[in-house]
Amino acid sequence: MSLFIRSRRLPDATEGGADRDGDPAAPEEAVGSTPDAAPPGWFGWRRRWPRTARGVTVGTTVLAGALVLAALLLPNRVERVGPVAFLRLPAEGILLAALLLALPPRFRRITAVVAGVLLGLLTVLKVVDMGFYQVLARPFDLVLDWILLDDAADFVRESFGRGGQVLAVIGVIVLFLAVLVLMTLATVRLTGLMVRHRPVATRTTLVLGVVWITCVTLGVQNSGVPVAARSNADMLGNRVEQVRAGLRDARVFEKQAAVDAFAKTPPDQLLTGLRGKDVLFTFIESYGRVAIDDPAMAEPVDAALRDGTRRLEDAGFASRSGWLTSPVTGAGSWLAHSTFLSGLWIKNQQRYRSLTTSDRMTLTNYFRKTGDWRTVGIVPGVRRAWPEGEFFGLDHIYDSEHLGYRGPYFSWTPVPDQFSLEAFERLEHGRKDREPIMAEIILASSHNPWSPIARMIDWDDLGDGSVFHGIKKEGTDPKEVWKDPDRVRTEYRRAIEYSLRSLTEWVQRYGDEDTVLVFLGDHQPVPTVTAGDTGKDVPVTIVAKDPKVLDRVAGWGWTDGLKPAADAPRWGMDKFRDRFMTAYGPRGEDAAAP
Incomplete structure (x- = not known):
């Protein structure tokens, strides 16, 4: 039996082990079809309890999709968070799906990882914005506001003690890393799913694109909120303009500060x-x-x-x-x-x-x-x-x-x-x-x-x-x-x-x-x-x-x-x-x- 396992080859692309572009199939597809062929450990339990394994696979995929969709549609203000905010079509998600389907395997994997990291960073930025709107009634300034994070840590320490500050800082770091990792894994998983079901994924992406354009053209809204969303692009565009404005403002302020009506007034x-x-x-x-x-x-x-x-x-x-x-x-x-x-x-x-x-x-x-x-x-x-x-x-x-x-x-x-x-x-x-x-x-x-x-x-x-x-x-x-x-x-x-x-x-x-x-x-x-x-x-x-x-x-x-x-x-x-x-x-x- 051991000789049989060592000599057994993995299925090739025509047998379902990889897509035509050479992307590897899901791990369970690369394992033999008989219980004897299943290696011990992780993949072994999937063969022993196929229904449970199927449920875990479907559940994980659904969670990955929900995570990515939530990241794309999450507002950056607490008062805008609600069911209506998530019943929209994100333009960025449709474009990303089209791009991933069009790229060759090597670049697709890299793009999926980069997109996941960027989605994670975007989610973190939105959450930080929520905090800034709750306290300062404005979004986080990517250039000027980093010093305020230190002040926030001091505020927590002075309000809730040193222990509260340490726990808060550790919690923030853990959550930050978890968001980046989970968002990247979710994006990669969904990319693999689209590739394995390329015809369906391609048709779905085209249909969603047409629906999005139609909703924009007709101004379709749900409870006053546009169904066709492009909030992420608008938000990032505003941040770019914010940085430019900050650079211009430094020059403007320098000129303003030079004018003082009392500078030459004698002390007496x-x-x-x-x-x-x-x-x-x-x-x-x-x-x-x-x-x-x-x-x-x-x-x-x-x-x-x-x-x-x-x-x-x-x-x-x-x-x-x-x-x-x-x-x-x-x-x-x-x-x-x-x-x-x-x-x-x-x-x-x-x-x-x-x-x-x-x-x-x-x-x-x-x-x-x-x-x-x-x-x-x-x-x-x-x-x-x-x-x-x-x-x-x-x-x-x-x-x-x-x-x-x-x-x-x-x-x-x-x-x-x-x-x-x-x-x-x-x-x-x-x-x-x-x-x-x-x-x-x-x-x-x-x-x-x-x-x-x-x-x-x-x-x-x-x-x-x-x-x-x-x-x-x-x-x-x-x-x-x-x-x-x-x-x-x-x-x-x-x-x-x-x-x-x-x-x-x-x-x-x-x-x-x-x-x-x-x-x-x-x-x-x-x-x-x-x-x-x-x-x-x-x-x-x-x-x-x-x-x-x-x-x-x-x-x-x-x-x-x-x-x-x-x-x-x-x-x-x-x-x-x-x-x-x-x-x-x-x-x-x-x-x-x-």
């Missing part, structure tokens, strides 16, 4: 209307227009703003509010901060890098240039070296490690807002015999994921922050909160209320005749909170006790109080720097005159 002519004042530029993380306009949040946030306005008025302060349009939404705070301070539209990481390696003067730089202010930064979200601090003209920076905080993180938030403001009072504002301060203050408690949230306590009880250990235990679990969009929105709203109250109580408690506060949101929250609203407006407010300060901006048409009216003026965030410096420069005196 800068910000003359604020001399002797403490000027605080305060960013409230994710404080977007949705917090004020959304019906589900409007009433409690409005109550918080009314209460803050009342308490400030009782302390002798007045306020004016308007709207700014941020360059980003969902995340990217540093892009918004640099837009506000530089007077340039910093919409991507390329512009940010170009800005921070240039000699562009920011609003904070101009305060420093006068020589009349000590410039400081309260930046609790910074947990590692931040060389950009020098670019922004800050004499001293207090990051999360230098605020004296000994309490717990609240998910991503290293230091609760109330403690950050009290630390500013202790370290800078409350010092005796000091010079005027210009401070950039970042309030991070309203940073995603808004769970758990700190709550207000008596300012005298803050101590070193240890009291927040117990407060954190009272809070919610982000893993549970994020299972329900309504709970996410509720926690977001509560976080905004906490930040607003922390800030207004600080002004009420420590502000004086020389306090000028400018506070604003940096961007809208993620789409889970905005419920699909793609607007980028954020509130901005100026608070002061000295009436001359607000007289300078009387011509802006802003709303009295902490809440901007729906029809209050709306400017691009990049316009604020020059308008602010004009209002508080020598020319602003005319606007303030009665």
